[in-house]
Amino acid sequence: METAELRCARCGQPMQIVRYHCEACDLVLEGTFGLPPLARLTLRDQVFVTSFLRVHGNITKMEALLGISYPTVKNRLNAIVEQLDAAFQGPEDPAAVLERLARGEITVDQALEMLTEP
Numbered sequence: 001m002e003t004a005e006l007r008c009a010r011c012g013q014p015m016q017i018v019r020y021h022c023e024a025c026d027l028v029l030e031g032t033f034g035l036p037p038l039a040r041l042t043l044r045d046q047v048f049v050t051s052f053l054r055v056h057g058n059i060t061k062m063e064a065l066l067g068i069s070y071p072t073v074k075n076r077l078n079a080i081v082e083q084l085d086a087a088f089q090g091p092e093d094p095a096a097v098l099e100r101l102a103r104g105e106i107t108v109d110q111a112l113e114m115l116t117e118p
Helices: 043-054 059-066 070-087 094-102 108-116
Strands: 017-021 028-033
Touching: 043 059, 043 070, 059 070, 094 108
Parallel strands: none
Antiparallel strands: 017 028
């Protein structure tokens, strides 16, 4: 499934957010920032989720609003939930990470990254 991704207008490669700026107080945060899970959805799915929230989750109203059937609404919701669930997977079990490290499946740097992910 296609996901929303910022792409360079010149070369087409993925872009990253590396700077946030508050115009009010001139605070600047620099680093590598990921998009929140909802922003990673395609524009089509973002519109669908927004519409769903605006009708307070009423599938019958979604059918009428979008001109699609009940099963289509349910299938779209299930596909979007699947994408969001994947974005909310927690870090691996520390014991499993250490076992993979001991077996040589991952490097020390990879293990540290897995153990320190939020």
